[in-house]
Amino acid sequence: MIERDISNAQLMREANISANIMMKIKKGQYMALDKVESICKALDCTPNDILEFTSETKDSRPKGYAK
Numbered sequence: 885m886i887e888r889d890i891s892n893a894q895l896m897r898e899a900n901i902s903a904n905i906m907m908k909i910k911k912g913q914y915m916a917l918d919k920v921e922s923i924c925k926a927l928d929c930t931p932n933d934i935l936e937f938t939s940e941t942k943d944s945r946p947k948g949y950a951k
Contacts, residue, residue, distance in 0.1 A: 885927070887907035888927055888928075890926075890927070892906055893925055895923065895927070897925035899919075899922040899923045899925070899927075900922055901919055901922060901923065905919050920934070920935070
């Protein structure tokens with residue numbers, strides 16, 4: 885977003901995502917792939933540009949998380 889000089893509000897409008905999705909992004913929480921696609925289209929990028937996969941320890945998984 886910084887590289888493209890786009891605000892949270894602009895991204896929400898252009899990607900048609902909610903404030904809830906923005907909060908999930910900031911907290912590193914799960915979001916549906918269709919939202920990732922919308923964000924990538926709005927930012928003209930690929931998922932590799934906006935996602936980082938990290939390994940999780942057993943203790944950091946939310947309750948009900950299936951391996």
